[in-house]
Amino acid sequence: MKATEKSILRGGQFLVKETNCDDVFTPEDFSEEQKMMKDAVIEFNDREIIPNKPRFEAKDYAFTEECMRKAGDLGFLSVAVPEAYGGLGMGFVSTLLVCDYISSGTGSFSTAFGAHTGIGTLPITLYGTEEQKQKYVPKLATGEWFGSYCLTEPEAGSDANSGKTTATLSKDGKSYKINGQKMWISNSGFCRLMIVFARIEDDKYITGFIVEYDKEKPNGITLGEEEHKLGIRASSTRQVFFNDTVVPVENMLGGRGEGFKIAMNALNVGRIKLAGACLDSQRRITTMAVQYANERKQFKTRISDFGAIKVKLAEMATNAYVGESACYRAAKNIEDRIALRVEAGNSHQEAELKGVEEYAIECSILKVAISEDIQDCSDEGIQIYGGMGFSEDTPMEAAWRDARITRIYEGTNEINRMVSVDLLAKKAMKGHVDILTPAKEVQEELMGIPSMETPDYSELFSEEKDMIKKLKKTFLMIAGAAVQKFGQELDSQQQLLIAAADILIEIYLAESAILRTEKNAKRFGEETQAIQIAMAKLYLYHAVDIIEEKGKESIISFAEGDQQKMMLMGLKRYTKYVNYPDIVDLRNAIAEKVKAENKYCF
Numbered sequence: 001m002k003a004t005e006k007s008i009l010r011g012g013q014f015l016v017k018e019t020n021c022d023d024v025f026t027p028e029d030f031s032e033e034q035k036m037m038k039d040a041v042i043e044f045n046d047r048e049i050i051p052n053k054p055r056f057e058a059k060d061y062a063f064t065e066e067c068m069r070k071a072g073d074l075g076f077l078s079v080a081v082p083e084a085y086g087g088l089g090m091g092f093v094s095t096l097l098v099c100d101y102i103s104s105g106t107g108s109f110s111t112a113f114g115a116h117t118g119i120g121t122l123p124i125t126l127y128g129t130e131e132q133k134q135k136y137v138p139k140l141a142t143g144e145w146f147g148s149y150c151l152t153e154p155e156a157g158s159d160a161n162s163g164k165t166t167a168t169l170s171k172d173g174k175s176y177k178i179n180g181q182k183m184w185i186s187n188s189g190f191c192r193l194m195i196v197f198a199r200i201e202d203d204k205y206i207t208g209f210i211v212e213y214d215k216e217k218p219n220g221i222t223l224g225e226e227e228h229k230l231g232i233r234a235s236s237t238r239q240v241f242f243n244d245t246v247v248p249v250e251n252m253l254g255g256r257g258e259g260f261k262i263a264m265n266a267l268n269v270g271r272i273k274l275a276g277a278c279l280d281s282q283r284r285i286t287t288m289a290v291q292y293a294n295e296r297k298q299f300k301t302r303i304s305d306f307g308a309i310k311v312k313l314a315e316m317a318t319n320a321y322v323g324e325s326a327c328y329r330a331a332k333n334i335e336d337r338i339a340l341r342v343e344a345g346n347s348h349q350e351a352e353l354k355g356v357e358e359y360a361i362e363c364s365i366l367k368v369a370i371s372e373d374i375q376d377c378s379d380e381g382i383q384i385y386g387g388m389g390f391s392e393d394t395p396m397e398a399a400w401r402d403a404r405i406t407r408i409y410e411g412t413n414e415i416n417r418m419v420s421v422d423l424l425a426k427k428a429m430k431g432h433v434d435i436l437t438p439a440k441e442v443q444e445e446l447m448g449i450p451s452m453e454t455p456d457y458s459e460l461f462s463e464e465k466d467m468i469k470k471l472k473k474t475f476l477m478i479a480g481a482a483v484q485k486f487g488q489e490l491d492s493q494q495q496l497l498i499a500a501a502d503i504l505i506e507i508y509l510a511e512s513a514i515l516r517t518e519k520n521a522k523r524f525g526e527e528t529q530a531i532q533i534a535m536a537k538l539y540l541y542h543a544v545d546i547i548e549e550k551g552k553e554s555i556i557s558f559a560e561g562d563q564q565k566m567m568l569m570g571l572k573r574y575t576k577y578v579n580y581p582d583i584v585d586l587r588n589a590i591a592e593k594v595k596a597e598n599k600y601c602f
C-alpha cells in the first residue's frame with residue numbers, strides 16, 4: 001500500500017496516535033527483490049564469515065579487510081548509495097535488511113561493515129557537494145576505498161562537540177591544516193578516507209572534512225597501535241594523529257560549523273542500523289542455544305525440557321521477534337517519509353536527511369532496546385551452554401563479548417535514552433507532536449470516576465491494544481506533571497528522563513509486536529500466528545511491569561501529597577489487566593515451538 005501523509009505517522013507520534021495494523025510494515029512484507037537480497041547476504045555470511053570466526057578472534061585484521069572487499073564485489077556496500085554514484089540505490093528497508101543479515105557472523109565484521117557503509121560513507125552522500133560525491137562515493141560504494149569516521153577524542157566522547165582538533169586556513173585560502181588526536185576510530189587501520197571533525201578558530205561548532213589517507217603519502221597522519229579490546233577483536237580500532245595534515249578547502253563537508261549537525265545526523269542513521277545489526281545475532285544465538293539444549297542431557301533429561309531453560313528460550317525468541325517488528329516498522333516509516341519528500345520536490349539528498357531526522361526518536365529507542373536485548377540474549381546463551389558457554393571453543397563466549405560494545409558506540413545508551421525524551425520535548429514545543437492536549441485529557445480523566453463496565457475483550461488483541469493506550473496515558477500523566485513541576489529544569493532531572501525513556505521504549509516495542517502480529521493474523525489466519533500472538537502478549541506483560549516500576553519511581557520522586565496519591569492511583573489503573581495472561585503457559589508454548597523446530601523460526 002502506498003504511504004500517504006495521512007497514513008504515516010510523524011516521528012514520535014506513535015505516543016499520541018493510534019496506528020492501524022495495516023499501516024505497519026513487517027518482515028513478512030519483504031518484496032521479492034528484498035527476499036533475494038536477504039538470501040544473498042545470508043549465503044555470504046554463511047560462506048565467508050561464520051566458518052572463519054577463529055580468524056576474526058585471532059585478530060586477523062587483514063582478513064576483515066579481505067571480507068569487506070568481497071562484500072564490495074557483491075554490491076553489499078552500495079545498497080544505500082544512489083545509482084548516480086555507483087550504488088544500488090535501494091530503499092531504507094533494504095539497507096536495514098542487509099545490515100541485519102550480514103552482521104551475525106561476528107561483531108568484528110559487523111562493525112567494519114557498519115562503520116564503512118554508515119558513518120564512513122553517509123556523511124558524504126548526505127552532505128557532500130556534487131563534486132565530492134562524484135569523486136569519493138563510487139570508490140566507497142565498490143569497496144575500492146574504505147571509510148572511517150573520526151569524531152571521538154581523548155577528552156571528547158559523549159560531549160562530541162568539545163573536541164580540540166583544529167583546522168587552520170592557509171594564508172592563500174586554499175587549504176586547511178588539521179592538527180589533533182582522535183581515538184577509538186573503527187576501520188582506521190585499513191581506511192583510505194576519513195571523515196574528520198575539527199574546530200576552525202573558536203567556532204561554537206566543529207566542522208567536517210573529507211580527508212584522504214594514503215599510507216604511502218601519509219600527509220601528517222599517523223596511527224596508534226591496534227587497541228586491545230574485550231570483543232570485536234578483528235575490527236581495526238586505533239588512535240589517529242593529525243600533524244599539519246593539509247586538506248584542500250573544497251574538502252570541507254557541508255558549511256563551516258556544520259560538523260556537529262552532520263555528526264549527529266550520521267549517528268541517527270547509524271543508530272537504527274546498529275539496532276538492525278543486533279537482530280540476526282539474536283536469531284542465531286537462539287538457534288544455537290536451542291540446538292545445544294535439545295542435545296544436552298542432565299538428570300537423564302534433555303535440558304530443553306526443563307522449565308528453567310524453557311523460560312530462557314522463550315524470552316530470547318520473543319525479544320528477537322519484537323525487536324525485528326519495531327526495527328522494520330521504523331525503517332519503512334523512514335523510507336516512506338523520504339519518498340513523500342522526493343514527491344514534494346526535495347532532492348534525494350535533502351529528503352533522506354530530513355526523512356531520517358524525522359524518526360530520530362525511534363532510532364534512539366531502537367538502538368537502546370535492541371543493543372540491550374542482544375546482550376541479554378548472548379548472556380542467556382552462555383547460561384544455556386553451562387560451563388561450555390564460558391569456553392572459547394563455543395560461539396557464545398565471543399558473541400557475549402562482541403555484544404557489549406553495542407551499548408557504548410553510536411552514542412551510549414544513557415545518552416540515547418536522554419536524546420529520545422529530549423527530542424520528543426522539542427517536537428512537542430514545535431507543535432509536531434501534540435503532547436499537551438492528550439496530557440490534559442489524561443489529567444481530567446484521572447479526576448473523573450473510572451468506568452465500572454467490563455469491556456468486551458473477545459477480539460484478538462483487544463485487551464492488549466487497550467493496555468497500550470493506557471501505557472501511553474501513563475507516559476503522558478508523568479511527563480505532563482514533570483514538565484509542570486520542572487519546566488526548563490527538566491533537562492537536569494536525568495533519572496526522571498531515563499525512566500521516561502524506558503517507558504517510551506517499552507511502549508514502542510510492545511505496540512510494534514502487537515501490530516505486526518495483528519496484521520499477519522488478519523491476512524494469514526489467527527491459527528498461523530498462535531506463537532507470535534503468545535510472544536506479543538508475553539512482551540507486553542513485561543513492558544507493563546517495567547512501566548509500572550519506572551512510573552512509580554518517577555511519581556514518588558517528584559510528586560507530593562494529593563498529587564502523588566492521585567498519580568499513583570492513575571498508575572495502578574493504567575497498568576492493570578482485566579484478564580492477566582498466564583505467562584508460564586505463553587512461555588511454554590513459545591519454547592516448545594522453538595524446541596520442535598530446533599531453531600529460531602519466526
Ligand SMILES: Cc1cc2nc3c(=O)[nH]c(=O)nc-3n(C[C@H](O)[C@H](O)[C@H](O)COP(=O)(O)OP(=O)(O)OC[C@H]3O[C@@H](n4cnc5c(N)ncnc54)[C@H](O)[C@@H]3O)c2cc1C
Nearest residue numbers: 149150151152157158184185186408409410411412414415
Ligand atoms: C570499539 C569502539 C569503536 C568505536 N568507533 C568509533 C568510531 O569509529 N568513530 C568515533 O568517532 N568514535 C568511535 N568510538 C567512540 C565511541 O563513540 C565513544 O566511546 C562513545 O561515544 C562514548 O564516549 P566515551 O568513551 O568518551 O565515554 P564518556 O563520554 O566518557 O562516557 C562515560 C560514561 O558516562 C556517561 N555519560 C557521559 N556523558 C553523560 C551525560 N551528559 N549524562 C549522563 N551520562 C553521561 C556515558 O553514558 C558513559 O556511561 C568507538 C568506541 C569503541 C569502544
